[in-house]
Amino acid sequence: MSTTINVVCYKSKVLKNNESPLMIRICKDRKMKYESLGISLDPKYWDFKANKPTSKCPNKEYIEKVITEKTKAYTDKILELKAMEKDFTATTLAEKVNNPIKLKTVGEVFLGYMERLSTEKRTGYMLSVKQVYNSLIKFNKHLNIYFPDIDTAWLRKYETWLRSNNIKENTIGIRFRTLRAIYNLAIEENIVKAEYYPFKKYKVSKLHEKTAKRAINKEDINKVLSYKSSNPFTRLPIDLFTFSYFMGEINFV
Structure with missing residues (x-):
């Protein structure tokens, strides 16, 4: 189903300045979502049939500019999501427009x-x-x-x-x-x-495979432990192995 984006004057809500807010209305799958445009005006300056400010509306050019830019942001996002074949709702569309992600590869x-x-x-x-x-x-x-x-x-x-x-x-x-x-x-x-x-x-x-346990038997360990050598370069690794073996309960690191 197509998505429609409109700007409406929410005249049922009256602000402290006696004006009514302009709202983006998103309609998708018969569900509607309203988002504030950040602008308000006196309803008498709003054309409710054409959904645009009247010719006598104060700051008319500025209001039209904001409406054009915000509407474009929504329509561009809709085209992007359709191109990526990503589904969306009225609510998620509003989130994507108002809370854009940081584009990083x-x-x-x-x-x-x-x-x-x-x-x-x-x-x-x-x-x-x-x-x-x-x-x-x-x-x-x-x-x-x-x-x-x-x-x-x-x-x-x-x-x-x-x-x-x-x-x-x-x-x-x-x-x-x-x-x-x-x-x-x-x-x-x-x-x-x-x-x-x-x-x-x-x-x-x-993605996990149990590693086969690898160990030498007791007889071979005893051969290392009992090996005799006067060469310090041979003796050192044997002593280290012996120490590690007998102190097996401590952290080797």
Whole structure:
């Protein structure tokens, strides 16, 4: 169903200055939403049939300018949402126009986050994020895309690409968890609306493989513990291993 945008004089409401506010009226799926235009006037200066100020209306040119700009903002947003095949209601349309998101690409958010981690001296984690960034560049050729472009279909394609490159299951899980963290960051910083979040349907938890336990037997451990050497370069790693083995309940780090 089509969406209509009109400006009306809300004469049923009278302000302290005895004027009535002008309101944007959004009609979508038989539901209406009113948003203040931030302007009021005496109803006698409003043409209720044509929905525009009369020729004798004070500040007529200014009021018409505001009406034109605000109406254009709504119609442009409607065209944008239709082009992206995104559904919306009268309420969500008003939210998108009055609380616009900060336009940042996925690549810009990644780079900004890596810079922050470097400043905070979190070099290890920064390098981990950089690995995911480089992986996404190889997959998508670039990251000059916006977060709504990353939907469940896009994520499945990325997963398939990783598998075709013989990336191990747990490594795939790490990359997706990092990408999810970046997406959550973008939501927190109002770069993308939470309604676009693709990880509600695409479950990262499935990308996990139990690692086979790796251990040497007691006989081999005893061989290391009882090994004799007068060479200090040989003795040191044996002593460290022995200490770590007998003090297994402490934090090795």
